[in-house]
Amino acid sequence: MGTAAIEVRGLWKIFGPKADRIIGSPDADLEPAELRAKTGCTAAVRDVGFEVRPGEVFVVMGLSGSGKSTLVRCLTRLIEPTAGELRIDGQDVRAMSAKQLRELRRHRVSMVFQHFGLLPHRRVVDNVGYGLEIQGVGRSERNEKARRILSLVGLEGHEESYPEQLSGGMQQRVGLARALAVDPEVLLFDEPFSALDPLIRRDMQAEVIRLHREVGKTMVFITHDLSEALKLGERIAIMRAGAIVQVGTPEELVGAPADDYVADFVRDVPRAQVLSLRWICRAPEPGEPLDGPELPADTVIHDAVPYAMASDRPIRVVADGELVGVVSRVDILGAVRPGDGPLVGAAPAGAPGEA
Amino acid sequence: MVSAPVQAAPPVRAPAPVRRLPRWVAPVAGVVAVVALYVAFRGRAVLPHDDDATLFHWLNDARDWVDANRNSSPIFIYVVNYIRLGAAELFTLIQSALTALGWPGLVGLAAGLGWLAGGWRIALVSLAGFAGVGVLGFWEASVETLALTLSAVLLSLLFGIPLGVWAGRSPRVRRIVTPVLDVMQIMPTFSYLSPMVLLFLIGPASATIATMIYAMPPAIRITSLAIQRVPAVTVEASESLGATGGQTLRKVRLPLALNTIMLGVNQTIAAALAMVPLTALIAAPGLGEDLIRALARVNVGAALVPGVAIVLLAIVLDRVTRAAAQRRGGGNRARAVRWGGFAVLTAAGIALTPVMAQEFPEQWQVQIVRPINDVVDWIETHWYVFTGFLNDTVAYGLLNPLQNVLTSAPWWLITAAVLVFAWRLSGPAAGLVAAGCLLGVAALGLWAHSMETLTMVLVGSLITIAAGLALGVAAARSRWFAAVLRPLLDAAQTMPSFSYLLPAVALFGNGRFTAIMASFIYAVPVVARLVEDGLRAVPGTVMEAARSAGSTDRQLLWKVQLPMARGSLLLAANQGIVMTLAMVVIGALVGAGALGYDVVAGFAQQEDYGKGLAAGVALVLLGVMLDRITQGANGRRSPHKKRNA
Amino acid sequence: MRKFRLIAGVLVLGLSLAACGGAKVEDDSAAAPSASAAGAAGASAGGTVKMAINGWVGYEASAAVLSYLLEKELGYKVEKVTLAEEPSWQGLESGDVDVIVENWGHEDLKKKYIEEKNVAVEAGSTGNKGVIGWYVPEWMVQKYPDITDYKNLNKYADLFKTSESGGKGQMLDGDPSFVTNDEALVKNLKLNYKVVYAGSEAALIKAAKQATDQKKPLLMYFYEPQWLFNQVKLVKVNLPAYTEGCDADPKKVACDYPPYDLDKIVSKKFADTGGKAFELVKAFQWTNDDQNAVADDITNNGMSAEDAAKKWVEANPAKWQAWMPK
């Protein structure tokens, strides 16, 4: 395994006066509300650590105010972290000079914002070309590049418009194009689609998935929408009150929540659509027939239903050619039922998780 | 200022029957105490005026030192004189540029700029306005006034915008700058002149600098506001792409703040135009000179016409900058049309310059001085009894008794009364500042004159606020009345304060009442407008609810509209008082005496210089005091929240 | 922004060009193109003469005739700067004024600007004799014959009470910038009066006319030469007689005003380089009646200053031709 694209260790961000004195003191362990009452400081990010692999889509989710935006801004020091280690591509970001930091932002990491942050006085091409412009790229070159990127995000024909003439979804495509135009290695998204209505949001999510497939960038994606997280994230980190409670694949979160908070979070997730057979299989009972259909262990439960219906024999679950257990019709029904509740937006065919 | 809270604020002085005792007991007890103390200590601890106060002599000595070292002290040779030189150069540059354009060229350029800023409508306004100035027969003087205004505005923006940007970016700078700006805006225009003359002598340079200082606060304030209002996300987006601070400023902050900054420019121009005529007192050329000469001859017509010329200039500059502030992008074609029209109009004007006469053609000028004077003469001879009666009534009935009380009361009693009053009305900080200002006035040795000025301000504001309230309420209730009133108020507001002295002099002769009448005409428009706006801002839903409960119109006014417009009413009172002070002071030019006279005498008589300078400071202190007392107004303190900053 | 930078650049450039050894106020070439350019020029090509205009019509009459001759006969351009008396002297220093046409005494200013600073020069008498004093309308003298003695003024103080005089008699003064000792006089002569400033000459004149027409009591500051004396009868009140030096300390004055020989003051620069313009200013001299005639036309006959000057010039060729430089 090569170096991680992003590596974060013991990261802290405390807003307020004399913030650096709090870290290491007993106050650091206080709950945020108590800390604020006692010192007037807000601990927005508390001792956070994680790694993002190159090319991975890493999702951070949590409730409003849990510190997601602060965390993602700390990655390029748009907000200066109070303490901790921070590496991108092996380079120490916190040690960077202002100039090096600018180079990092200009060429290697770019960001998409919830409220777009477009420049209303510039046409769409000029917005997309803005990153190149501040790098000193000449007009014709950046216009050419901007047009190419705009067609990539499906906005050809709108180059000359002003942002206010576009719909919200289109504006966010411009924001996306602006981030892509500088050809960064890493893309940071801070709740990019929260301001959009559900249908457009779904389009945009598909867009991101497509882009990820086409350009293969490392992505850190912030959201407070669980279904979005499950849909996009290879791994998901769950934040609560500034700290990361659990990091794992969607399956791991749903199947083995680390605490009640996470469990609460994932309660309404249709388990059958996220979990694989591995999570419900058991050792065959004595006398149970072992001639039923055979399915790989990472088959999503939902997909196993037809097999269970077709045969009254328990399904044999295999991994790497070995039997890891069996699942009976009853087991499958038991796993499906609690998830019969509200099913968020996704079509049954496009089930989340890896195919 | 339209901060009408939805939950009706409890009125300060509710006309409704009072239920709990303490609400009126405390004020009444206070008033009784003050009256009792006054009766007991009357005539003691008074501070009579002394022309020979040591402070005045010190200031005279300081002036003498400056005079003697103007050409030898390094501060002057290397700093002050260069500033003067630079300002003079700028003025000459702009003036000769404007003159070189010739009148057709300048009219063309104005129309072109109007077109550029706001299409044919504004172009027409510019054209008519500038041509009108020529028709009135004041072309040359107007160009000088324009040149002076433009140089001052240019300098104001040159310093004001960067300062505003800085203040907008840094809360600490903002905290330092805000109170300074407050004082600058309260300062009566008159107070600026003596120090300017000391440093920069008389002449257009001095005038430019004085006007620049006077006009700078709005530029700083509004730029700072504009920069603060730039959405944080946009700035963050720019930074996230690796923009340097400078790049973000140039490509994001300033462009996004531009429209608002243009409003700042608009306000700066308005302030400069208010100041420029007054600088004629220190030898600035332009329309102000005509005003002063008319004043010396008590020639109402000759004073009104240049006043109207200034109004025309003001309207053109206002409309053009306002339109520029509203301008939105638009496509390439729109841009081409804008610039094309600008080029065509300007070129047409300039092309006509060599063809047309150098001076604005005399046959196009209309003479309206004579008819105006005929009307004034008629009024003077026929209304004499009435105006004399009015003058005497106010003087004997209000001014003299009040002045007697204020000058015969012990200084500590007045200070204490102000302290308590301001404290109750606007909070402890305001009370302390107000009382501190009064102590300062006493320390300056100008107590008696300050009390005389205060008398005029109190009586003047009383009349002004009463009339402004009546007009504002009437305008808010009748669209028809508002439609008639608005343009009148607009014009009255842009008229230079000077111009108001003369009609008042013609009607009431010289003296304090004349100054009060002038300040009345000067301040009523603003008061009336603020009242009207405040009443109109009362939400329709609330009015509807009150009406559906069966309120009569009168109940609606007293129980809903006025209490809810409290913020605007207080602001109106605050503005009315500050403006009255500024004008009453100028009234010294027509015999109103007191501090204003000290200031005028200060730059007209050598041995009075120190007194004049001190009087300028005393005026500032009085202004700050009055402002603080009524500061509950400026939204700095709302009835619900605690004071914020 | 680009525009600002440009202007700032121009300013800095201008300053640095001038920045060799510091700036003195007379270096102020930009503000004072002045008559210097006109030095040797003939009648056709003149320079500019900056003439202070003080706030009384007699002054304006003299200035009108002078500028008419400068413009029409010598081809100069005259810029009139409306100013009070003392600021006019400052203008001589700052370069905003070349000529003061009618100066009333001002020994202190002469000392400062002529002797000490050496920026101004006397340019001879205007020929006008100036008188300043306290006046009452003639009808009052008929009614109260002893009123012309200052010692009796307190007796009549009640007559002169107005709304502005705070219970005392009113002593009406003109413009605060005029030469006046009245506050000191009232104080030092122990008069029960208060000095009230009407603000201008015109206001004084109006008061005098009203006092005569409506038989209203009036005590006021006034002066000669003044056209009004041809229309309204005013009588001077006798103050303690003037003696040389009795007015040396302005705060302690207790005597009448001195007789004034009105004179012209010009800036040093104008005297040195003003050429024919300076010669004309220096030679200008006329009588009180001449001035009153022109002032009367300006004030009462609805003429502009220029028209009134033209009328006088056309009627008195012999007088002005004597002033013209050879």
Ligand SMILES: Nc1ncnc2c1ncn2[C@@H]1O[C@H](COP(=O)(O)OP(=O)(O)OP(=O)(O)O)[C@@H](O)[C@H]1O
């Ligand atoms: N500049 C700041 N100064 C002080 N406190 C801040 C600042 N920015 C954020 N906070 C606090 O830090 C905490 C985390 O905020 P943050 O914006 O990171 O939350 P979030 O998870 O992004 O929430 P949301 O989903 O609403 O965007 C909040 O309590 C917030 O009030």
Ligand SMILES: [Mg+2]
């Ligand atoms: Mg957020």
